[in-house]
Amino acid sequence: MNTSEASGRHVDHGRGRTAGRRARLRVSRVGLYLVLVVLALGYVFPFLINIATSFKTESEATADPLGLIPRTFSTAAYAKLFGASDFPLWMRNSVVVTVVVTAGRVLFDSMAGYALARIPFRGRGVVYALLVAVMSVPGVVLLIPKFLVINQLSMYDSWAGLIVPLLCDAAGVFIMKGFFESIPASVEEQARVDGAGTWRIFFSIVLPMSVPSLVTITILSFQGSWNELSHFIVASRSFGLVTLTKGVAQLSAGSLGQGNQYPLKLGAALIMTVPVAVLFFIFQRRIMDTTSGAVKE
Template identity: 90%
Template sequence: MRTASALTGRATGRRRHGPRPGRVLLYLVLVVLAVAYVFPFLINIATSFKTESAATADPLGLLPQTFSTAAYAKLFGASDFPLWMRNSVVVTLVVTAGRVLFDSMAGYALARIPFRGRGVIYALLVAIMSVPGVVLLIPKFLVINQLSMYDSWSGLIVPLLCDAAGVFIMKGFFESIPTSVEEQARVDGAGTWRIFFSIVLPMSVPSLVTITILSFQGSWNELSHFIVASRSSGLVTLTKGVAQLSAGSLGQGNQYPLKLGAALIMTLPVAVLFFIFQRRIMDTTSGSVKE
């Protein structure tokens, strides 16, 4: 009874004295960091609905004095923005589907199928992940041009259909699946392809969702590859087109509402996709089986 009373007294004492100063300081730091992180995005939204003169006079204001959709009307009515969006949607969907398939297949081969040189291939895969993408731009252009893929849909899509990071993630997840599951399937007469598509992939939902989001985000926001892979106006994607807008391709003035409106539209698909599937990303253990 004394022990319970002492604990109750301590808890009451803590409530009387309030939260600890260290915890309050931690919360304040977190709030400041959150505001600093979110504030530019709020400016993006607010400025896209301002007039150009209001954006110039008060670029950091979060409340437009005059609500205007002129920037969006100009984007969709007096520019190639719809074409850029269509191109980005096509490239992103094809690349995302390709990466999910090929990264999964490559990851499973490295994790489960024994073959000569598997260790060397994995070492090269890790080495590629450490190389900055900008270093590979010129070799990538030379290969695309040599294969007659320059300035074509194949040049935009094919080089992005597989990536080292995705293979690395999938290999790690496949190695966490007990081999007894596959051995039992082989006893029942299942082959490698059936085991992969009917057993292993359904157990890999968390990693597949992660690869899907990373692939979607990576291909949607890709810029450097599109610069070296195409030049015609009919193959311009959103990132390349918005970069042209930043250079003032649609007229004079700072064009803050126009540029930030385009940036906002670019941001929304990735943000929506992440918020929908964020729980699947965090749940990295669902689908696994313990031996």
């Protein structure tokens, strides 16, 4: 065997190994995609059942709860929700609370985060340690102390009791503090040289640069206050202050009549999901896009 034949066989053997490696890579990639598709279907399937069942009759929902195509398309559940229940009142209350709480959290979380990131004061490290400690405490542990404080301040069963305790949250302050620390200090130093004070630097320079984190806080605050339940349970008892989550929880317990009421309950749950989903899909590209507004020193 001459040298040219040996080198040719070596090249063919190398090509065969490369082709085999590529084939195995394709198989593993296809397998991975199949697993992802199955997981995605498993995640989306309950939501599809929610949509389909809300447009079924109650008898069909009972007989075929997992069917994705209603045999008899019906909007009776939605008509009952908006025409024969207190659902509009619950939605109005939730909208009021959510809008005020979201605006408050964006403002107060930003101010607190900026103070912890940029303003030196005695005990700043202790305040930050307490902030992290609060984030590690389960919310259910704080329900009774929260009720005692609200009751002691004469805010129980009032709009103030629903809104004020939610106007600031530790996670939002933590996020804003981290983002403000990523902004070069030279930007603020230049503004101080030009005669700007702390408030002007914050509102005119730093805050406009923090749009990605503000969008993140807005979405998290909207979602958190819209879906809040435990706080509303301990903060109020009046019929006129029932929010959407509290009302739907009562609805799930069968407060509007007999039967399983699957279309009614799932229709209410679907309507609750829509605002948060719309807000997320609109602003998802802006969530913590830290390259936006970044300045290099």
